[in-house]
Amino acid sequence: MPETTKKHTTIKDIAKKLGISTSTVSRALSDSWEIKKETRELVLKAAAELNYHPNPMAIGLVTKRSHTIGLCVPELVHSFFPKIITGMQRTLSEAGYTILITTSDESYETERKNLLLLKQNLVDGILISTTSESHRNADLYNEILNSGTPIVFFNRVCSKIDAPKVVIDDTRMAYIAVKHLIEQGYEKIVHMAGPRDLDLTKLRLEGFLKAMKESGRTVDESSVIDTGMFIDDGAREMERLIKCGAKPDAVFAFNDPVAIGAMKAAKKLGLRIPQDTAFAGFSESKSALIVEPALTSVAQPLSQMGEVAARCIIDKINGRDASNPAIVLDARLNIRDSSAVRCQNLMPTDM
Amino acid sequence: MPETTKKHTTIKDIAKKLGISTSTVSRALSDSWEIKKETRELVLKAAAELNYHPNPMAIGLVTKRSHTIGLCVPELVHSFFPKIITGMQRTLSEAGYTILITTSDESYETERKNLLLLKQNLVDGILISTTSESHRNADLYNEILNSGTPIVFFNRVCSKIDAPKVVIDDTRMAYIAVKHLIEQGYEKIVHMAGPRDLDLTKLRLEGFLKAMKESGRTVDESSVIDTGMFIDDGAREMERLIKCGAKPDAVFAFNDPVAIGAMKAAKKLGLRIPQDTAFAGFSESKSALIVEPALTSVAQPLSQMGEVAARCIIDKINGRDASNPAIVLDARLNIRDSSAVRCQNLMPTDM
DNA sequence: TTGTAGGCGTTATCAT
DNA sequence: ATGATAACGCCTACAA
Secondary structure (H helix, E strand, C coil): CCCCCCCCCCHHHHHHHHCCCHHHHHHHHCCCCCCCHHHHHHHHHHHHHCCCCCCHHHHHHHHCCCCEEEEEECCCCCCHHHHHHHHHHHHHHHCCCEEEEEECCCCHHHHHHHHHHHHHCCCCEEEECCCCCHHHHHHHHHHHHHCCCCEEEECCCCCCCCCCEEEECHHHHHHHHHHHHHHCCCCCEEEEEECCCCHHHHHHHHHHHHHHHHCCCCCCHHHEEECCCCHHHHHHHHHHHHHCCCCCCEEEECCHHHHHHHHHHHHHCCCCCCCCCEEEEECCCCHHHHCCCCCEEEECCHHHHHHHHHHHHHHHHCCCCCCCCEEEECCEEECCCCCCCCCCCCCCCCC | CCCCCCCCCCHHHHHHHHCCCHHHHHHHHCCCCCCCHHHHHHHHHHHHHCCCCCCHHHHHHHHCCCCEEEEEECCCCCCHHHHHHHHHHHHHHHCCCEEEEEECCCCHHHHHHHHHHHHHCCCCEEEECCCCCHHHHHHHHHHHHHCCCCEEEECCCCCCCCCCEEEECHHHHHHHHHHHHHHCCCCCEEEEEECCCCHHHHHHHHHHHHHHHHCCCCCCHHHEEECCCCHHHHHHHHHHHHHCCCCCCEEEECCHHHHHHHHHHHHHCCCCCCCCCEEEEECCCCHHHHCCCCCEEEECCHHHHHHHHHHHHHHHHCCCCCCCCEEEECCEEECCCCCCCCCCCCCCCCC
16 A cells, blocks of 8 residues: 655755755746756756756746636537637646636536636636627626736627627628528528527628628528527427528528528528529538538638637736727638538538 | 635635634534534524625545545537436535536547546546457556545446446447347348447447357458448448448447447448448437438436436445445346337437 | 744846 | 745644
8 A cells, every 4th residue: 555645845845855945946937037046957957866846836926927718618518619719728738827627517606607607717818709698797707807807708798898809801701601592593592500508690691681781681580590509499480481481592691500490401401502402501520521411601700710729818908908809700601512512512611 | 806815705704794613603504413502593594694605625624535536438419428428516515515626538548648637636536438459457456446536437347347337238238239230130240340449448348249159140350340430430341341342231330439430431332321321329328310311329327327427436436335246237228220210210329 | 812033936036 | 057935725623
């Protein structure tokens, strides 16, 4: 039965071994300018020999920095946020930060709890993609900001808050997608718009309306359909449309799951895709390529979005960049079989 | 321009306000038995009024517990691990723990780095699902265990290590899946086996072999095919099989992506499913239901697996349960159109 | 039941 | 360039 809990080596151990003071060790380790090159090397060597690792809690206690970033995303199971997180992790870990991940499950109350939890854990900054009811937490966002903890919004932002935001041009990309459908010759185009209270659905709706109006089409109530966010929601609405005789020529959904659901329903009811009805989604998911036919969708630079947001929060923490820019990343419409008879069948992409 | 960085309230503030000592406050807050009921309530009230929150770093520094659990998973983008994490988060956060998530990207070297990072961050325990080369890190696992940090393996375990493991009965479930294919009347069944060096692929292979032998079939070299882990890998192998005239009647893949890839290749080459060839996967993914026909697959109780693993690591940390059990959870074969002409088309499930 | 004092591992402020 | 010494916020003997 081996005795397990070895003590960790501390700067004291190093100091003792070298016969110098802990302050000197500390300075050597933190690469201070006021230190003799020799002694620093001596310390570094001793540290390596003793397998020294600084105690982040002790450091945090005195510096009041945890080197931890809090992350709050709606969910993790759709590969969308994980791809963003990949980029964040790369950037943050390079900068010596660690990530605390929380999920809000699309509930603003859970989001609230999570933010409080993160604050209590003394994170140095918060990266957040909001729920569809973020406005209800606006007070909390501001409280956190006022308490000195920077926040950076990404993907799903709260427009009311004065903080950096990393996004794509939702309106423009929606416009491009709808324009594409129009150019393909589809006449009756409907938009499955998702939950109204998400900033990003409003923006995508705007793009839809702009494209429609620009091509001289009338947009009546039946052209824009409120939906949920998931496959079933899309399927249900599509079935309803078809059964009540309002079959559209083309569907532009605010996200992929809804587009896929709608497409499945259409197929089930015997429609040919894209001849009878075309489909386009948003935020290209892996499923966009698994489904048949492959789904036209707007691809976002997800891991880049993560990197940029991470860089942004680091700058905020370090007090550089007092401005609160809205950073807009480039996105791309990937056209596939669901909306065009002949097309290159693009591989999925992070872009 | 509002001054932002307010100081946090500490037990000192509470003590001062109440004219008592910090130790009393500390005891009241930690609900010590040696405290008068009155004073505790007084302290609690004052704490609430002053909006007191304990500083986890200070606590950690003295108690040598971070109340943080390190998590190391191969990846996050396939919804498999996120579903497990959901269960973990619920259990751990209820117990006052916070999770540090790292991803190894299927690289044992990255896994190594992550484990070291977690150790340096003084996590109280580690939950890990290994890469396909985990045996290479066996020394590190043991080193960590010996240093006093408990580890619990889940899903993908390292059999050589003496630590708790949370798994399903891979062999048995593979056996059941193959048995199903046999019962459906398929003759020439091949197994797409994944990377050899994963414990779990070995176990699933065993199940395949057992079912085949039990039904008196010969299993030659061509029946078991080494593959990668992704859609493309399955597609490539299936195409190769068909083109070299070795078309199987049924394919049992060690995971869903490979099964889906194989199925897509078969469809592309004109085979009817399940008439010409049947397919079954493992670890039911959302894609299993999106693909057409829907894919027969073994469903695992993912969030439960997370909960159990979490409970397990907490017990280890608290020193209860010195044993290192291998906990086996129930799984289920969900039969769908890819392997049976008539069947209920089950909804996806965490089970 | 409460208070006093020391220490957890590190940085920061003084001296030297 | 280096060393004492005092924090940081909290816990925990030990004393009262």
